[in-house]
Amino acid sequence: xxxxxxxxxxxxxxxxxxxxxxxxxxxxxxxxxxxxxxxxxxxxxxxxxxxxxxxxxxxxxxxxxxxxxxxxxxxxxxxxxxxxxxxxxxxxxxxxxxxxxxxxxxxxxxxxxxxxxxxxxxxxxxxxxxxxxxxxxxxxxxxxxxxxxxxxxxxxxxxxxxxxxxxxxxxxxxxxxxxxxxxxxxxxxxxxxxxxxxxxxxxxxxxxxxxxxxxxxxxxxxxxxxxxxxxxxxxxxxxxxxxxxxxxxxxxxxxxxxxxxxxxxxxxxxxxxxxxxxxxxxxxxxxxxxxxxxxxxxxxxxxxxxxxxxxxxxxxxxxxxxxxxxxxxxxxxxxxxxxxxxxxxxxxxxxxxxxxxxxxxxxxxxxxxxxxxxxxxxxxxxxxxxxxxxxxxxxxxxxxxxxxxxxxxxxxxxxxxxxxxxxxxxxxxxxxxxxxxxxxxxxxxxxxxxxxxxxxxxxxxxxxxxxxxx
Numbered sequence: 001x002x003x004x005x006x007x008x009x010x011x012x013x014x015x016x017x018x019x020x021x022x023x024x025x026x027x028x029x030x031x032x033x034x035x036x037x038x039x040x041x042x043x044x045x046x047x048x049x050x051x052x053x054x055x056x057x058x059x060x061x062x063x064x065x066x067x068x069x070x071x072x073x074x075x076x077x078x079x080x081x082x083x084x085x086x087x088x089x090x091x092x093x094x095x096x097x098x099x100x101x102x103x104x105x106x107x108x109x110x111x112x113x114x115x116x117x118x119x120x121x122x123x124x125x126x127x128x129x130x131x132x133x134x135x136x137x138x139x140x141x142x143x144x145x146x147x148x149x150x151x152x153x154x155x156x157x158x159x160x161x162x163x164x165x166x167x168x169x170x171x172x173x174x175x176x177x178x179x180x181x182x183x184x185x186x187x188x189x190x191x192x193x194x195x196x197x198x199x200x201x202x203x204x205x206x207x208x209x210x211x212x213x214x215x216x217x218x219x220x221x222x223x224x225x226x227x228x229x230x231x232x233x234x235x236x237x238x239x240x241x242x243x244x245x246x247x248x249x250x251x252x253x254x255x256x257x258x259x260x261x262x263x264x265x266x267x268x269x270x271x272x273x274x275x276x277x278x279x280x281x282x283x284x285x286x287x288x289x290x291x292x293x294x295x296x297x298x299x300x301x302x303x304x305x306x307x308x309x310x311x312x313x314x315x316x317x318x319x320x321x322x323x324x325x326x327x328x329x330x331x332x333x334x335x336x337x338x339x340x341x342x343x344x345x346x347x348x349x350x351x352x353x354x355x356x357x358x359x360x361x362x363x364x365x366x367x368x369x370x371x372x373x374x375x376x377x378x379x380x381x382x383x384x385x386x387x388x389x390x391x392x393x394x395x396x397x398x399x400x401x402x403x404x405x406x407x408x409x410x411x412x413x414x415x416x417x418x419x420x421x422x423x424x425x426x427x428x429x430x431x432x433x434x435x436x437x438x439x440x441x442x443x444x445x446x447x448x449x450x451x452x453x454x455x456x457x458x459x460x461x462x463x464x465x466x467x468x469x470x
Contacts, residue, residue, distance in 0.1 A: 004344065007351040008041030018350045019045040019081070021095045021126075023117060024107035025058040026217075028131050028160075031339025032105065034062035039343050044069075045081055045101050048092035055088045096120045103346050105157075107131040107339075109220065111138045111407035112437040118143045119440075122150035129345045131157040134383065137235045137366055138407035138437070140359040142444035153349045156357030159341030161300050162236040164333060166357035168302040169241045171331070177304040180276045180328060181264040182237060185296030186230050188252040188283040194371050195226045196386045223384030227252070228406060231366045231392035232383075234279040238364035240357050244278045245364040245392045255282035256294035257301070260330035261323040264303045269325070276305070279364075279392075301332035362448040366390040367403035367423045374418040380429070382410030391423060399449050402426045405441060 011017050018041060022029050025047055036044040049055040052073040059069050069086035077098045080087030089095055096104055096117065104126050106117050114135025121128040128147065130136045136143075136156070147154035156163040161184045169182050187203070195203065197218040203225055206216060223229045230250060238245050253272050255263045264280060265271030273280065284295035305328050306312035312326050320329045345356045368380070368388040381387050383406055390406035397403075404424040413430045431438055 004347045004351065005040070008039065008347055011041040011351075017041050017043045018103065018346055019043050019101045020103050020105060020346055021046045021048065021098070021101045022105045022107060023048045023092045023095070023113075024105075024109065024131075025049040025051075025055040026107060026109065028157075028339040028342075029105070029107040030058040030062055031337075032107075032342040033058055033064060033339075035340055035343055037064050037068055042343060042346060043084070044086045046077055046087040046089060046095050046098070048089050048095045050090055052088050052090060059086065092117060093120055096126055097124050101126065103127045103129060103349060105129045105131060105342065105346070106135070109134060111135045112435075115139050115143070115437045115440050118154065119146065119436075121152060121154075122146050125150060125152055127153045127155070127349045129155050129157050129342070129349070131160065131339075131342070133160070133162065133229075133232045133236050134407045136162075136359065137232045137239070137364075138405050139440050139444050140236070141239055141362040142440065142447065144359040153353070153355050154358060155345050155349055155355030156236065156240060157338075157342055158344040158348070158356040159336060159338045160233075161336055162233050162240065163345070163357040164336055165237045165300045165302070166240050168300060168331060168333070169237075169243075172302050172304050176307070178276065178307065179241070179243065180266070180303040180305050181273055181278055181280055182241065182243060182300075182302045183234060183264075183280045183282065184230070184300045185282050185284055185298065186224070186252070187285060187297055188225075188227060188230070188281070189285055189287070189289065190252075192225050193227055193369075193389050195222055196371075197222050197384065198386075200225055219382075219384040221384070223390075226371075226384065226389040228366070228383050228390035230281045231390040232406070234281060234392055235364040235366050236357075236359070238279050239359045239361055242360055242363065244275070245394055246274060246278060246280065247394065247397075249391045249393060250281050252281055252283045254284075254286045254292050255296070256292045257296050257299075257330070257332055257334070258294055258321060260296070260301055260332065261303055261321065261328035264301075264330070265305075265323060265328045269323075269328070271323075271328075296332060296334065298336060299332055299334040300336065301330050303328060303330045305329075362395045362444070364392060365395045365398035365403060366392055366406045367398055367401075368406045368409035369423050370418045370420050373420050374414055376414050376416050378414050380409045380412055380414065383407070385410075388424065393423075395448065396452060399445060399452070404429060408438065408441065 073088035111134040114132035200222040284297035369391040
């Protein structure tokens with residue numbers, strides 16, 4: 001099999017490198033920028049960011065040669081493309097519409113922006129790598145379908161944990177194994193659900209010098225700490241790999257890599273899972289705050305089960321770390337490099353015509369859940385803020401309670417009180433169906449509510465219209 005790097009080199013030799021447009025020059029985007037000029041067969045054609053100075057600062061900070069980009073941030077997009085320089089623009093829509101750009105990287109982290117950009121990519125026939133997991137969980141199952149209809153590829157971002165987990169799941173299934181559990185590691189304690197941007201740094205241990213670099217957004221980092229980002233990433237994995245979320249949300253069991261197959265097996269076999277075929281996140285901290293030995297804080301994993309005695313014997317013969325019975329085993333990757341690895345998604349799309357992970361169904365959702373008692377009239381401050389965290393649940397459960405997705409829990413006003421730890425619903429907030437992202441989300445909910453009813457009715461739509469009126 002020809003390697004991706006060889007295929008990229010061939011594109012370079014023929015003078016047809018892949019042209020990439022980046023939206024969002026934050027941490028993830030900057031990490032990609034740092035590698036883009038080093039990658040043979042790939043060009044960073046343009047960066048779209050609301051703040052051109054931030055884009056220029058990103059290029060300088062990661063040591064992109066000045067001759068490779070428009071230092072004035074004033075060249076028209078098409079002219080910069082002709083000159084082989086990275087253009088800087090504030091107009092993401094114009095960048096997406098620019099002929100000659102092959103792949104768009106959506107790195108804003110803003111759910112509404114992510115949905116808008118994905119729809120524009122469908123309109124202008126541009127492939128899209130959705131780094132923005134918030135947008136992916138909010139509407140990814142529908143956006144994937146729209147992209148397919150438009151003849152473009154919608155992909156998870158390689159280097160980010162969901163795509164790496166999807167790769168491990170694909171490895172397991174391709175090798176003929178059933179997937180028992182898949183997920184990642186993180187730093188979590190139960191009380192972290194109530195962390196705010198004011199308390200986040202006390203839990204991370206970053207130095208003042210690190211924080212001063214400008215790469216560290218307290219609300220974004222708090223979304224990792226309070227469990228929201230883990231819930232979003234596991235929803236993406238469940239939707240992309242046809243796995244189930246835990247019924248009561250993520251458990252975050254303390255677990256080191258040596259114990260993955262012991263802890264992450266069904267309760268029927270003395271593990272902690274409700275059932276096989278699920279997702280879970282393991283914590284690098286014991287409940288009392290002590291560090292877990294040989295933790296997987298930065299990594300990803302998949303747990304498999306030997307289908308028979310012969311395979312179980314092979315596990316032992318080749319030194320695989322298993323549970324005490326020898327039936328369950330784990331494979332894992334201890335680290336992920338997010339934006340530094342993102343070029344693999346771009347290349348995979350352009351030379352193999354395949355995504356690096358992609359939503360297949362609507363199996364899981366992340367519902368905004370109150371961090372404290374909330375009062376009518378308050379305006380929600382979104383993911384990682386002071387008011388709500390995201391809780392993973394099955395899509396069916398979310399639809400049943402008309403759950404408010406965490407991706408829309410920003411800038412909207414509560415119209416009634418909500419108790420601490422209560423999941424919010426559409427009925428709790430003021431919203432407008434005319435808002436694009438709300439309309440897209442409502443379209444997705446209606447589509448999958450109908451498909452769920454069809455499935456329950458044996459593939460027919462009998463009684464669905466009647467039930468939908470209730």
